[in-house]
Amino acid sequence: MRFAVTEQDTALAEAAGEVLAKQAGAEQIRAGWPGGRTESVDAVWRTLAGVGVTGALVPENADALTLGPSPGPGLGLGLDENALPPLMEMLGRSGLPVPAAEIVAVGAPLLAAAGAPQLPSVLEGSALLTVSLAPDAPVPFGARADLIAVPHGDGLRLYSREEVETEPVDSVDCSRRLARVHAPAGGGLLLAEGPAELAAAYGRGVLATAALLLGLAGRMLELTLAHVRERHQFGVPVGSFQAVKHALADVELAVRFARPAVLAAGWAQAAGDPETAVRTSMAKVLASEAARKAARTAIQCHGAMGYTTEYDLHLYAKRAWALAADWGGPAQHREFIARRLGLAGGRTVQEATEESRANGGAAAGPGIVSEGAGT
Amino acid sequence: MDLTWSAEEEAFRQEARAWLAANVPANPLPSGDTRAGFAAHLEWERALFEARWSVVSWPEAYGGRDASLWQWLVFEDEYHRAGAPARVTQNGIFLLAPTVFAFGTEEQQRRILPRMAAAEDLWAQGWSEPGAGSDLAAIRSRAVRDEGAGGWRLTGQKTWTTRGAFCTHLFGLFRTDPEAERHRGLTYFLVPLDAPGVTVRGFERLDGDEGFAEVFLDDVLVPDADVLGGVGEGWRVAMATTGSERGLTLRSPGRFLHTADRLLDLARAKGPGAHRDRVVQSWIEAQAYELFTLEQVTSIVEGRQVGAESSLNKLFWSQLDIALHETAAELLGPEAEVDGPWSRGFLFSLAGPIYAGTNEIQRNIVAERLLGLPRR
Numbered sequence: 236m237r238f239a240v241t242e243q244d245t246a247l248a249e250a251a252g253e254v255l256a257k258q259a260g261a262e263q264i265r266a267g268w269p270g271g272r273t274e275s276v277d278a279v280w281r282t283l284a285g286v287g288v289t290g291a292l293v294p295e296n297a298d299a300l301t302l303g304p305s306p307g308p309g310l311g312l313g314l315d316e317n318a319l320p321p322l323m324e325m326l327g328r329s330g331l332p333v334p335a336a337e338i339v340a341v342g343a344p345l346l347a348a349a350g351a352p353q354l355p356s357v358l359e360g361s362a363l364l365t366v367s368l369a370p371d372a373p374v375p376f377g378a379r380a381d382l383i384a385v386p387h388g389d390g391l392r393l394y395s396r397e398e399v400e401t402e403p404v405d406s407v408d409c410s411r412r413l414a415r416v417h418a419p420a421g422g423g424l425l426l427a428e429g430p431a432e433l434a435a436a437y438g439r440g441v442l443a444t445a446a447l448l449l450g451l452a453g454r455m456l457e458l459t460l461a462h463v464r465e466r467h468q469f470g471v472p473v474g475s476f477q478a479v480k481h482a483l484a485d486v487e488l489a490v491r492f493a494r495p496a497v498l499a500a501g502w503a504q505a506a507g508d509p510e511t512a513v514r515t516s517m518a519k520v521l522a523s524e525a526a527r528k529a530a531r532t533a534i535q536c537h538g539a540m541g542y543t544t545e546y547d548l549h550l551y552a553k554r555a556w557a558l559a560a561d562w563g564g565p566a567q568h569r570e571f572i573a574r575r576l577g578l579a580g581g582r583t584v585q586e587a588t589e590e591s592r593a594n595g596g597a598a599a600g601p602g603i604v605s606e607g608a609g610t
Numbered sequence: 611m612d613l614t615w616s617a618e619e620e621a622f623r624q625e626a627r628a629w630l631a632a633n634v635p636a637n638p639l640p641s642g643d644t645r646a647g648f649a650a651h652l653e654w655e656r657a658l659f660e661a662r663w664s665v666v667s668w669p670e671a672y673g674g675r676d677a678s679l680w681q682w683l684v685f686e687d688e689y690h691r692a693g694a695p696a697r698v699t700q701n702g703i704f705l706l707a708p709t710v711f712a713f714g715t716e717e718q719q720r721r722i723l724p725r726m727a728a729a730e731d732l733w734a735q736g737w738s739e740p741g742a743g744s745d746l747a748a749i750r751s752r753a754v755r756d757e758g759a760g761g762w763r764l765t766g767q768k769t770w771t772t773r774g775a776f777c778t779h780l781f782g783l784f785r786t787d788p789e790a791e792r793h794r795g796l797t798y799f800l801v802p803l804d805a806p807g808v809t810v811r812g813f814e815r816l817d818g819d820e821g822f823a824e825v826f827l828d829d830v831l832v833p834d835a836d837v838l839g840g841v842g843e844g845w846r847v848a849m850a851t852t853g854s855e856r857g858l859t860l861r862s863p864g865r866f867l868h869t870a871d872r873l874l875d876l877a878r879a880k881g882p883g884a885h886r887d888r889v890v891q892s893w894i895e896a897q898a899y900e901l902f903t904l905e906q907v908t909s910i911v912e913g914r915q916v917g918a919e920s921s922l923n924k925l926f927w928s929q930l931d932i933a934l935h936e937t938a939a940e941l942l943g944p945e946a947e948v949d950g951p952w953s954r955g956f957l958f959s960l961a962g963p964i965y966a967g968t969n970e971i972q973r974n975i976v977a978e979r980l981l982g983l984p985r986r
Binding site: 472 | 611612613614615616619680874877878882886887889890891893894895897898899901902904905907908909912919922925926970972973974976977978980981982983984985986
């Protein structure tokens with residue numbers, strides 16, 4: 236038993252943190268919003284790709300697998316899911332508007348496994364990839380990604396943007412560039428099929444999103460702490476008022492109790508723990524709730540400043556609201572856990588599992604997760 | 611990251627599980643916060659001691675098993691899962707003992723610890739006073755030096771003393787230097803409750819049990835040998851104990867995991883959809899408390915100090931305990947008012963945000979020490 240992140244897994248997060256500290260200031264974050272120029276966001280992403288972020292979960296010999304025997308250096312870092320929580324928390328803190336969970340946790344490993352020729356450009360950060368495993372849901376960055384993987388027919392299929400019709404949808408977080416994606420029959424590259432493969436991919440997306448939410452919550456808490464120390468009312472710092480202290484203590488409490496659950500979900504995925512699916516859903520519930528609490532407390536403690544788009548807080552709060560709902564919101568994940576605990580409609584766990592098998596295991600959980608997989 | 615138990619820990623778990631399965635009383639004991647129940651609990655705790663399960667993490671010389679912190683956690687998990695009785699000796703074992711290990715002289719350790727492990731000496735915590743609850747530094751009970759008698763004369767009043775009427779000894783803070791600042795001039799004393807000048811009056815708690823007591827001290831003579839950690843050092847010594855009380859040692863995850871399992875059983879029995887969202891959320895939080903604890907234990911095992919973080923534990927488990935019991939009440943419907951394990955557990959859970967330093971104080975500690983917000 237050792238419940239702590241290894242040095243190997245923190246090293247990548249720290250490398251990413253250095254890049255973000257240098258290159259992802261408010262200017263780059265705002266550049267991803269309407270009226271900005273996404274070129275500067277893409278430049279930061281390419282630098283992050285350069286330190287290995289995109290290839291975190293890609294095998295070290297992926298280039299040999301995809302491109303045939305070649306003398307080139309390996310493309311991936313060959314890490315496992317234990318690397319996702321610290322890395323994604325760091326990316327979440329930055330607020331950089333990119334489909335980080337979709338590329339790092341879901342897309343790149345699937346492209347590598349499928350031997351997709353698009354892998355090198357995704358790993359270099361030159362092609363922006365996005366993924367959604369929830370049928371009919373708006374696809375994050377669907378209006379801007381070069382490559383789009385969505386469920387279709389027999390599984391998850393990868394399309395180039397020219398192959399699909401996209402219909403942009405406004406989002407609470409304008410930098411998410413949501414779009415509804417219509418993929419034609421035929422075409423595309425099959426990336427994953429069958430309940431086990433889809434559930435594993437889905438679980439990695441949920442885990443990565445949970446960790447992004449932790450990062451956002453931490454960033455919002457920090458912004459708020461700085462504000463309430465500086466801002467004086469009635470002759471004293473606002474942060475000396477007990478009501479403000481208690482509200483922020485509750486945010487810290489939520490974040491500190493969500494983080495171990497996110498780490499445990501990463502470990503479970505890497506170790507093939509039988510409770511992986513439940514642990515993953517738990518992580519998403521706790522992280523989503525913590526981030527929502529952080530957002531509303533941060534806005535309240537900022538007063539009217541928090542209710543403007545002039546101030547940076549909204550960049551993080553809106554991302555938090557979007558991600559709390561994406562990859563299964565808390566209620567969906569609780570519902571999934573309820574079924575696994577035998578609390579669904581009077582059915583036992585065994586009955587629920589049987590039913591899931593009978594349905595081919597698909598679409599039984601939040602998004603496309605399968606009850607049968609991961610057990 | 612590694613969340614698997616070692617073979618050694620698994621073997622320890624099996625041994626504990628087997629013993630508990632064979633020895634835990636088949637019918638729940640009456641409340642240990644009543645005189646009759648207390649006696650029944652002592653019988654159980656003495657059996658626990660005979661089999662060397664009463665203080666597993668202590669050195670063997672004092673009646674323990676030299677178990678690691680991980681093994682202790684495993685034992686606590688098994689203890690609660692087996693439905694074993696709540697420990698009426700817990701204030702001594704979990705609050706005083708860590709302080710005796712850290713600050714006691716060798717003579718004190720040898721005199722106090724084995725009798726505590728064997729449930730022969732029964733310790734009550736004497737910190738709260740009518741004018742000092744969570745504001746511990748406001749205590750007024752005093753100790754005056756008596757050179758002729760070679761000790762200290764204690765005078766004052768302690769209150770809300772859990773099981774004070776059934777215990778044999780009291781540990782508490784007394785003011786030895788009235789001129790010093792609030793936090794200084796306090797000394798940690800150990801007091802036998804049968805000493806001349808001690809009067810103990812039991813009174814009822816919210817749950818109807820007589821588990822509280824007022825302890826009046828009138829010129830009670832305590833020898834120097836019963837000063838713990840040095841004269842004037844009481845605050846520093848006591849703070850080491852509050853960390854235990856709020857955090858790990860008193861509130862191992864086993865208790866909440868067990869309650870969450872009982873809640874699931876209740877929800878399954880009530881049938882489809884009954885308050886499912888609340889049931890699942892409470893269950894999730896019990897798991898989260900366990901994971902947070904595993905993270906903390908890792909820190910401790912690797913030599914890091916857990917300080918103000920114990921306030922996070924306190925806030926989380928006390929709120930969780932209420933949530934678990936309120937959710938059970940929703941499931942029970944009209945049955946919730948009937949006297950039984952759930953209604954009694956609910957009443958007890960309400961004490962959680964008050965004792966061991968109120969949750970308001972814990973939030974201040976989190977805000978000031980962990981988040982760095984200004985005191986004033």
